[in-house]
Amino acid sequence: MKQMSYMTRWTYSTSHKDMAMTYLMYGMMSAMMGTGMSVMMRAELSNGNSQFFHGNNHAFNVIITGHAMAMIFLFVMPVTMGAFGNFFLPMMIGAVDMAFARLNNISFWCLPPGLVCIMCSVTMENGAGTGWTYPPLSSMGSHSGPSVDLAMFALHLTSISSLLGAMNFMVTVFNMRTMGLHMMNMPLFVWAMFFTAFLLLLSLPVLTAGVTLLLMDRNFNTGFYEVGAGGDPITYEHTFFFGHPEVYIMIMPGFGMMSHMMSTYSKKPVFGEMGMIYAMGSMGLLGFLVWSWYLASPYSNMRKKLNFAMCWKDLKQYSTLNSKNTYCYIQSAGNQSTITYIYTKYILLYLYMVKMTSASETTREMSFNFNKFHSFYSYLFHKKDSLPDSWTIWFIGFVEGNGAIQSYSNNSKVRFVLTQKESNILYLIKNNLNMGTVKHFPSSKSNNKNDFYRLMVDDPSHILLLTYLFNGNLALNHRINQLSLWINILNKKFINHNIIFMNKPVNITLNDSWLAGFTDAEGYFNTSITYNDKYKFSHIMKMRYILDQNDEIMLNKMRNLFNVGKVTFRQKTNFTYRYTMTGLKSMDKVILYFDKNTLYSKKSMSYKKWKEMYMKIKNKEHLTEKGMEEIKKMKKQINMNNSMSNRTGKAKP
Known part of the structure; x- marks a missing residue:
């Protein structure tokens, strides 16, 4: 029998271990490319001035787009699913190989052309600086060259590869288990790969369909997303965000790996294994509903309330299921000797990061952010308790209606002024904020109907405190413009503070004061x-x-x-x-x-x-x-x- 050459073996191989190695090598190459783009971005952001791109903001957007696509579709997914999944899953269920060995080979060879397309989209003409390819930024009016088309071709190729791999994994788990191995007895890593394949099979076709419609708008004069042709760009948001389980596709294989490592180094089964199986499955199902939570804003009022209520509850439920996994991992860590392993330390550090991220997610319902204000208020006035958020938000609304953020003396000094006929409200604000003076301005007439009062704040430390309060929490555009001038003056005066101006108005709702x-x-x-x-x-x-x-x-x-x-x-x-x-x-x-x-x-x-x-x-x-x-x-x-x-x-x- 003629022995295969080295190239033939690795090109036409159908062995699940060989395919795992090819996925791993390919993923490492893509990771190096993505890391190079990340270094370029961080070099640009290392200083306030343009360090690397010399003012070419579009080039920065192109690098961001290429970095994201390379790291997600060409590194994380091929390594977690293709490399670790192909190598360990057949051995863990007692299978000789994957169910469709040749399909396994084809799914890999869809990826190298995807890498070529992404590299060409970054380097060809002006590049694809679209981020997540949202129209109209990705339409012909904004990106007329072939760069965006190549990026979408890359998404098609990676989607085909992932779909073929997902079908292969699911059929292998269903039909290739060894005698006596029931579904509920499978290792947690196999369950994690099974749920990941399930998410890929349901979410990727919708995402690919949305990208295909955008490709047709660009090249075949259709009007799915073109407003001038009767289309709606919001439709792309829905199709794109229905692929939101992509987030859990990247993290769920990691859950399986951590479970296997915890069980190995603690020398005992994972605590609450059945609960973790149900938790991972529920996380996958609930991940599809998060699409509605993200896109609550384009709806009418009634539908917005309904969807937001349902999907906010869904997000909290997801956090609960994630907590179940965390609790099981901590219980599985075992005694103190287990913690000495470097792998266990990394896992516990990861769990800490996940919990902190989940905690921050559940606090994003409020539009206003008063963290900097509260900390500086407590420091300035030596008080443990700061002002309640309800009163603080009321004060911001009052200032936007009746305040004056002034600059004078050739824009070298700043002052805050509130003017009212009613003195009681000004004294209330003065006493709560512990700043400013209230002055009475009598009218020239004999009656006092035209008298008015002013609260004036000139102290630099008090002005700085108000800046922390207003920055990023204003809703009116002309107030934001006034604050911008105010911050420029303060940054020249207080060099050590270096306040970063936030030019985004807050969303006003009926849920605050x-x-x-x-x-x-x-x-x-x-x-x-x-x-x-x-x-x-x-x-x-x-x-x-x-x-x-x-x-x-x-x-x-x-x-x-x-x-x-x-x-x-x-x-x-x-x-x-x-x-x-x-x-x-x-x-x-x-x-x-x-x-x-x-x-x-x-x-x-x-x-x-x-x-x-x-x-x-x-x-x-x-x-x-x-x-x-x-x-x-x-x-x-x-x-x-x-x-x-x-x-x-x-x-x-």
Whole structure:
């Protein structure tokens, strides 16, 4: 029999061990390429100035795209699934080889062309600087060259390889087990590979279909994602994020490896093996629902609430299942002698990182981030307890409506100013923040109706504290622009702090007190009663919730939050915009919000009377003469409080 040459053996081999070695060598080559790109990125980020790309931001995006695709699709998946899976899985279940040996060879040889395509996409023309290939950034209008097409071809090739390998693994587990080895008796590594193959088989076809439609948009004039042709880019987000189990595809083989190592070095079976099997299976199933949690924002209000509630609960359930795995690993570690093994130390360090990451995931529901503010507040005023987040968010909303982030003396000094007719609210803010002085500005007229008060903060340390509070937590664009100038001045003055400006507005929701603060500054509750000439003793009663603001975009966001009301332009009052909610049915949403979030100005008195009036009208007490008289008295009190609490003497922003 003629002996095979060295090249023939490794090219046409169908042995699962030989294929594992080829996967491993290929993965190491891809890892070196991805690591080289990572070094280039870190060299660029090592200093504030451009160190490596000399201001070519697109080249940086190209390197990020190539690095991500190389490390995920060409290194992590081939090594965990192809190398470790091919080598150990047949031996662990007593099989001679994989179920489809030639298919195993074909699945590997789909990968080298994928590596070539990714290298060409990085180096050809301007490169594919698309990140995760989201349209319209990846459409022909933004990337007209062949680089993006080559990146998508690489995704197709790696997807074909993974699908063939997944089918091979699942059939091997089902049909190639040795006599007497039942499914529930298989090692945890085999279960991990089985669940990973299951996730690949379900998620990759959807991901590949989304990429294929994008490829057709680019080359065959279809309009699946092109807005001008009637398409919707959000569709790509759904198809792409349905492949979110890719995250668990990368980590689940690691669970299997750690289980095997723990069992080997502790010299005893893994603790809670059956629970870990159910936990890994449940993590795989729940991973598909996380797609909806990520894409809750494009939905309408009702669907958003439903999907977010279901999938936030799903994410917490996933964290619980992950905790089950962690607990089992710690129990399996055994006595102190086991901890001395370097492998066990790495595993315990990994478990610590996983738990810290899971803890950070569950705290991302809030839009605001006050960590820097709270720590500096405690340091500055020597207090263990900082301000409650509800009041802090209210204060930010109040400042965005009625604050002034000023710079003066040729942009060399900064100052913070709040102006109000009502002094009590300014003293409340001063006492809570422990900063600033309140000054009284009397009017020139004999009456004091036009008097106003100002809270002024000039102290540098207090200004720095407010900067930490506002940075990254503002919603209005013009306030963010003011803060940007403020931070530039502070960075020149306090060189050791080097504050990084965050230019992203927060998302305002009805789940925090921002709108309550904004209402204390810019809003009010209004009622009107007019006689109806058509009917005797008949009145037309209107209840309104009103917000005045120069920023039309913000008022439209408020309208979208409540899903009711209208925004109008008021040319007579300094070219401002007004958001108005009318109608008794709409007031239910307003009352539901302000019952949960406190108003601190005199508008709280207006709101209480306004709500009381609403309840009387809802209970039809206005149909009686006595009830109507009470409603008229409430109307006068509400409108009088509004005139007393309206601000004046607004400081220049």
